[in-house]
Amino acid sequence: MYVKIGDREFSFYRVDLDILKTGIQDIFSHFDKKTIRELLLQPRYKNIKDIFESNYKQFLDYPAGEVLFTLKKNKDPVYKLFLNNYGDLVYSQFVVKGNESLLNKSGLYMITVDEELVFAGVCANSFKLRFNQHIGNISPKCCYKDGTATHCHVNAKITESLPKGKVYFKICPMKNMDETKKVKNAIINRFEPIWNLRFGREELYS
Known part of the structure; x- marks a missing residue:
């Protein structure tokens, strides 16, 4: 054409x-290259750094994907703050x-x-x-x-x-x-x- x-x-x-x-889901949960603490040092996460460090201290030194998947399973929408607008969809x-x-x-x-x-x-x-x-x-x-x-x-x-x-x-x-x-x-x-x-x-x- x-x-x-x-x-x-x-x-x-x-x-x-x-x-x-x-039908691939929850791809974000496999990200284990950085902890939540390390991720929060990046500029894109500066708006949620204080919130997370204050309210989710127990998760800071665990792999980011593992933490976000736990939050999702617990129906805590804060996990979405780490993802782009299309980061928790169904893929192929x-x-x-x-x-x-x-x-x-x-x-x-x-x-x-x-x-x-x-x-x-x-x-x-x-x-x-x-x-x-x-x-x-x-x-x-x-x-x-x-x-x-x-x-x-x-x-x-x-x-x-x-x-x-x-x-x-x-x-x-x-x-x-x-x-x-x-x-x-x-x-x-x-x-x-x-x-x-x-x-x-x-x-x-x-």
Whole structure:
């Protein structure tokens, strides 16, 4: 398929998803690289540092994932303060299949569900790396405030769409990242992909 922006046409090549596992929950609970005390030293958590150190002292030196999962099981919503807005959803693990020479390039990509454009994004590294190791394989750290909310958001939306729709990635190799971002923003402005709009303006123009 191709997309026409102004007087230029951009060709997109479809790649298929191979779903390895779905219905994955509580990924954040497996994060054991830092304790709660260590996590609270990071700038993204400064707003909750005093609250947690005052009211949850007993948890400070335990692995963050273990603590947050305990709080969740105890129905204490404070655990969500450590996670990004999409860090406690249901995810899938998947890889993409297609032309390897294209997948090893960088550029612009779109996601379609039943041929409706729902998301547009940019890969500064290879498509294969972004899809297989990041979007398609959500890590525990990804779920936290200083993780990658975009990957959580997109994976969760794909997971939600899988039972009832055909999901594809479509890639357009491009070398110039400044141009790639401009084309992405033009596509978003023109087609208003619903997943971009729900994620917010930070994602639209990043």
